[in-house]
Amino acid sequence: MTPKKILFMLALLVITYLFIIFILYKVHKTKDITLNSNKGLKVWLQHKCYSCHKIYGLGGFLAPDLTNVTNRLSFTNFSLLITEGTINMPKFLLSKLELLYLFSFFKSLEPSKNLR
Numbered sequence: 001m002t003p004k005k006i007l008f009m010l011a012l013l014v015i016t017y018l019f020i021i022f023i024l025y026k027v028h029k030t031k032d033i034t035l036n037s038n039k040g041l042k043v044w045l046q047h048k049c050y051s052c053h054k055i056y057g058l059g060g061f062l063a064p065d066l067t068n069v070t071n072r073l074s075f076t077n078f079s080l081l082i083t084e085g086t087i088n089m090p091k092f093l094l095s096k097l098e099l100l101y102l103f104s105f106f107k108s109l110e111p112s113k114n115l116r
């Protein structure tokens, strides 16, 4: 084998290695998101957000449907809204982690342009 060929083989090996690492990272990330959104669902149920809000059109009628809320609000505004409340919505003293879980829960919902 010429040195050039050896170099080529080594490069190929490194590229394959990086590709596998990339795939593993992606799978890990997807799992993380699923886990977080499951925890977010728990926060949603535990604080009974559904008594006022709907997702997919199901739930209370006092407040906006939250199916597409992550298209409308950034995480910062979302967090502020929940922890500060508004005239119409009571404030919830959730931890940063709980807010992140909730946000990934809403992010995991199928987007639908018809609901508001």
Ligand code: HEC
Residues within 6 Å of the ligand: 043, 044, 047, 048, 049, 050, 051, 052, 053, 062, 063, 064, 066, 069, 072, 073, 078, 081, 082, 086, 087, 088, 089, 090, 092, 102
């Ligand atoms: C007592 C009824 C009530 C409960 C319970 C409630 N909300 Fe709300 N929420 C509202 C109302 C009413 C608004 C509209 C606020 C406004 O326009 O002032 C709102 C607005 C919001 C918004 C902004 C929606 C938008 O489209 O801008 C988010 C996000 C939100 N609520 C999340 C939550 C979460 C998460 C929970 C549970 C932890 C929750 N709410 C519990 C009444 C409620």
